[in-house]
Amino acid sequence: MTDNWRDDWQPVIDAVGRDFADGSTAFGADPVEIGTIRRFVEPLELDSPLHYDAEVARSHGYADVVAPYTQAMSYSIPAMWKPGDATLYCDPAPDAQPARSPINNDDMPLGPKTTGFFATDIELDFVRPLVVGERVGRRGNTLMSCTPKETSMGRGAFLTWQSELVTDSGDIVAYVRTGTYAYVPREEAS
């Protein structure tokens, strides 16, 4: 990152409106199944029978046990590792990070290299929840805005992305708009 760090973000600002996924769908690692629903609801202590009782789910018109609406994004995350991939764990240091991760900003081909990343806001419009047996992926990844900003965390930019979550049968289940902050932490920048 140069001294005039805001200029480093200009290629990203110029790319507002671009679909970085070219309309393609990246499917998540696993189909919806009752075990992963259980693991999602456990820390939330979300006890609706829709999420574990197929009979109750069917009585409300669903084909099978229903995943929480907000789990759809988790189901769209690609695998961290799959057979044939190189190892993720190259460094034994306690805080060492995996060589690759599907949920940071690693796949951003433009702009400065950032190591800090978190979501800032989300808008979700749901068409329907996922049910056991379905797979879901993220279709498209359009950059809607880019605003460079220095914060207490470091120097970076607020980015807004838009995509759709679609099932393997082609149903759109949700429209997603996500705000993120990608940045170089102060400790690294100094």
Add this chain to the structure above:
Amino acid sequence: MTALVSRQRTYEEISVGDELGPVEFPLPIYRLVVAAGGNRDFNSIHHNRSYARASGAPDAYASTFFLLGTWERLARDFVGSAGTIRAIRGFRMRKFNLVGSTMTVSGRVTAKRMEGDEPVVVLEVSCQVGSDVTVGPGEVVVTLPLTGGGS
């Protein structure tokens, strides 16, 4: 498995101003690790305190997926199995929900209306730690059944 059964609310019973929660979520590291295993957000800022501090945060903090889930928990507790969730809007993270704190999620009914045949209710929801609003306030748009089994 036997389902837990609670009485189903209906659209007609709901009034603007009705309150939801609060539901308390103590946030030990243990819970955040269980959450990461469940929602696949393994970003170290959510369970590794030294890594989170090096990233510029005061400490490890709850993930977006977990926090979104707390809004769904509050809404689902309110709408029951016959309700649906149509949208979450204004879910803006204003402050960190840090490990070691207790976050509460709460809400209230701000509108109800029929959209065609659909009985729609709008909930204003936020997360709070102490007196600080940490997420939102935003909206969760839900539907509830009509008395007598309409939509």
